[in-house]
Amino acid sequence: MINQSQPLPQPPMEKTRFQQLMSSLYQTPIALAVLLLGLILTGFSWQYTKRSVERETTALLNDQVNEATVSIKNRIQVYLNTFYAGKGFWISENLICDRIF
Numbered sequence: 001m002i003n004q005s006q007p008l009p010q011p012p013m014e015k016t017r018f019q020q021l022m023s024s025l026y027q028t029p030i031a032l033a034v035l036l037l038g039l040i041l042t043g044f045s046w047q048y049t050k051r052s053v054e055r056e057t058t059a060l061l062n063d064q065v066n067e068a069t070v071s072i073k074n075r076i077q078v079y080l081n082t083f084y085a086g087k088g089f090w091i092s093e094n095l096i097c098d099r100i101f
Contacts, residue, residue: 015023
C-alpha cells in the first residue's frame, strides 16, 4: 500500500526557452559588472606599473649620466694637469739652459 500522507516525487520540470532566456538575462549584468571591474583594475595596475618602471629607469639613467659626467671631468682634469706639468717642465728647462750658456 502507498502511504497517502507523503506526496509522490515529481520529475523536475524543464525550463522553457523563455525561462532560460530570462535566467540568463538576470545573470548578464552581474557578468558584465565583473568583466568591467576586471578591466578597470587591469588598467589601473598597468598605469601604476608603467609609472613605477619609468621612475626607476629615469633614476638609473640619471645615476649613470652623473657617473659619466664625473668621470669625464676627472679625465679632463688629469689632461690639464699633465699639460701644465709639461709646460712647466719645458719652461724650467729653457731657463736652465739659458743660464748655463
